[in-house]
Amino acid sequence: MADKKVALVTGGAQGIGEATVRRLSADGFAVAIADLNLEGAQALADDLNANGGTAIAIKLDVSDQAAVDAAVDEAAEKLGDFNVIVNNAGLAPTTPVGTVTPEQFDLVTRVNTAGTMWGVQAATRKFRELGHGGKIINATSQAGVVGNPNLMLYCSTKFAIRGITQVAARELAPEGITVNAYAPGIVKTPMMMDIAHQVAVNAGKDDEWGMSTFSKDIALGRLSEPEDVAAGISFLAGPDSDYITGHTLEVDGGMQFH
Ligand SMILES: NC(=O)C1=CN([C@@H]2O[C@H](COP(=O)(O)OP(=O)(O)OC[C@H]3O[C@@H](n4cnc5c(N)ncnc54)[C@H](O)[C@@H]3O)[C@@H](O)[C@H]2O)C=CC1
Numbered sequence: 103m104a105d106k107k108v109a110l111v112t113g114g115a116q117g118i119g120e121a122t123v124r125r126l127s128a129d130g131f132a133v134a135i136a137d138l139n140l141e142g143a144q145a146l147a148d149d150l151n152a153n154g155g156t157a158i159a160i161k162l163d164v165s166d167q168a169a170v171d172a173a174v175d176e177a178a179e180k181l182g183d184f185n186v187i188v189n190n191a192g193l194a195p196t197t198p199v200g201t202v203t204p205e206q207f208d209l210v211t212r213v214n215t216a217g218t219m220w221g222v223q224a225a226t227r228k229f230r231e232l233g234h235g236g237k238i239i240n241a242t243s244q245a246g247v248v249g250n251p252n253l254m255l256y257c258s259t260k261f262a263i264r265g266i267t268q269v270a271a272r273e274l275a276p277e278g279i280t281v282n283a284y285a286p287g288i289v290k291t292p293m294m295m296d297i298a299h300q301v302a303v304n305a306g307k308d309d310e311w312g313m314s315t316f317s318k319d320i321a322l323g324r325l326s327e328p329e330d331v332a333a334g335i336s337f338l339a340g341p342d343s344d345y346i347t348g349h350t351l352e353v354d355g356g357m358q359f360h
């Protein structure tokens with residue numbers, strides 16, 4: 103048995119994933135950073151290992167089911183246990199109605215929806231092998247709770263991820279496995295900068311204007327830092343959330359109330 107609990111974070115090399123890796127490491131987890139961007143993941147692992155943490159980097163494309171299985175196996179073998187998966191990797195192209203192509207549909211659905219499903223299945227298999235429960239945490243979005251203009255394809259995957267979360271939560275509860283999701287709002291990451299840029303280009307405006315169009319509905323009056331979301335994920339990964347499953351934690355500064 104490892105002396106630290108073990109978490110794997112997909113898309114962990116930048117943005118919300120990086121903040122989550124840093125937060126879970128500070129919480130005492132050994133962390134596997136699984137990302138398409140191996141160089142970024144390795145640099146982050148090196149930084150954590152040099153500062154008292156325990157981390158490994160794994161090159162992973164979450165749309166490849168066998169690769170997700172192998173990443174979970176590698177994390178468990180090298181870090182000595184497996185307790186939490188954060189299915190965080192995702193793609194968010196701007197797709198006004200009329201612009202989605204079959205190729206784009208396949209790519210985004212394979213990464214966001216299938217990638218999450220492969221993560222849920224791989225973690226479940228590993229928890230069963232190890233003979234203990236665990237925590238599965240999936241990235242949805244405020245755009246998985248309400249439809250967002252210009253994000254039809256992305257929204258379809260983020261709504262689907264809430265469905266995956268609820269089904270898995272009901273099925274896996276008897277095995278001591280909880281399954282929850284987090285729904286960030288507008289977070290200052292490379293993904294969000296790209297969306298704001300695209301919206302600005304379409305309107306003939308600058309990036310600052312593009313980002314400001316997203317901030318007007320936030321009750322708390324500021325955009326989200328990646329660390330705000332990581333704090334919510336830390337709660338879902340830790341013991342204080344043991345009696346919560348099938349839930350979507352909206353970490354969005356109050357973008358919608360229902
Ligand atoms: N930034 C935001 O405002 C919001 C983000 N989210 C969700 O949070 C999650 C993280 O978002 P950000 O940090 O903003 O994204 P980001 O684009 O800044 O970072 C994503 C990371 O995932 C990796 N990645 C991309 N495709 C991958 C694949 N096929 N396999 C493995 N790794 C892959 C990238 O290399 C990158 O390191 C995503 O699921 C996103 O949909 C949800 C709501 C708002």
Ligand SMILES: CC(=O)C(C)=O
Pocket residue numbers: 194243244245250286287288293294297
């Ligand atoms: C990227 C995203 O999830 C938004 C804009 O809600």
